[in-house]
Amino acid sequence: MTEAKPARQGGYAKRPEAAGFIAEMVREHGFSERQLRQLFGQVRHEPQVIEAITRPVVEPPKWFEYRAQFLTEARILGGLAYWKRNQSVLERTENQWGVPAEIVVAIIGVETFYGRNTGRYRVIDALATLAFDYPRRAEFFRKELAQFLLLTREQRISPLMPEGSYAGAMGLPQFMPSSYRRYGVDFNGDGKVDIWRDGPDVIGSVAHFLVEHGWAAGEPALVPVQVQGEAVAAELDRGLSSRRALRAWQELGVSVEDAGLVASDPMGMLLMLEQDGGEEFRFALQNFQVLMRYNRSRLYAAAVWDLAQALRAGRDER
Known part of the structure; x- marks a missing residue:
């Protein structure tokens, strides 16, 4: 997580949609109306978020084109280095939940290149923009905005600090707020769930997500x-x-x-x-369907599996 970026002029505090949302958070979750109004006065519309989510869909890539983006020497070597740095945690995760280390590392590698690309938007700006200015999926993002405020209250962090993708996905595993709250794990016992900087929490949270969606230990995907x-x-x-x-x-x-x-x-x-x-x-098999619960693309799930096999092969050679 980085320091909060300076806000641009304007804000959502006076928008009717935001006022209704604030009233709901006060009524249903016990937030302070004054504090939320102050907060949303600093929340900004992000035109680039709307541009990104409405970008025309081009013809999806063929498998061999998609695979080539992730089965690179740099991503394999980066994954092996990440595995080495976090070996003990990955072993503990595998022993506890039966999720192979290479699967966890591959997901983190595909999602964010092991933390290199976690997103550059303030999450609250992205979610508010989509909740209040993107009618097509406003209901979904309104719920995620509520989950985000609950999350930051629980984790005792400023809602203005977390950064993520244009859709509000966060950290190395790119969890949406609802997934963060449901599947995030304090795997090092420090009282917080940090999926940006805390290796054990990142690894434990990814494995926990897979297990909760039915990962079958010892079976291929x-x-x-x-x-x-x-x-x-x-x-x-x-x-x-x-x-x-x-x-x-x-x-x-x-x-x-x-x-x-x-x-x-x-x-x-x-x-x-x-x-x-x-x-x-x-x-x-079943584990392929579990990978598709992380991302519903068949190409994504296949790329994670193939990267995992490449990582395992590279690990065994060392």
């Missing part, structure tokens, strides 16, 4: 498969199918080399990933 015939094409919706038993996929022409996996006949989805000049298929 993705397994390579071969596909024969055209039957599976009808099952794919933008590269991802619905869930069915592995045996049912085998009947449609999917083959898996892992004999143990075949014997257990797990439920899973079929994932198609675009390669340069072809397609790659994988069987996506």
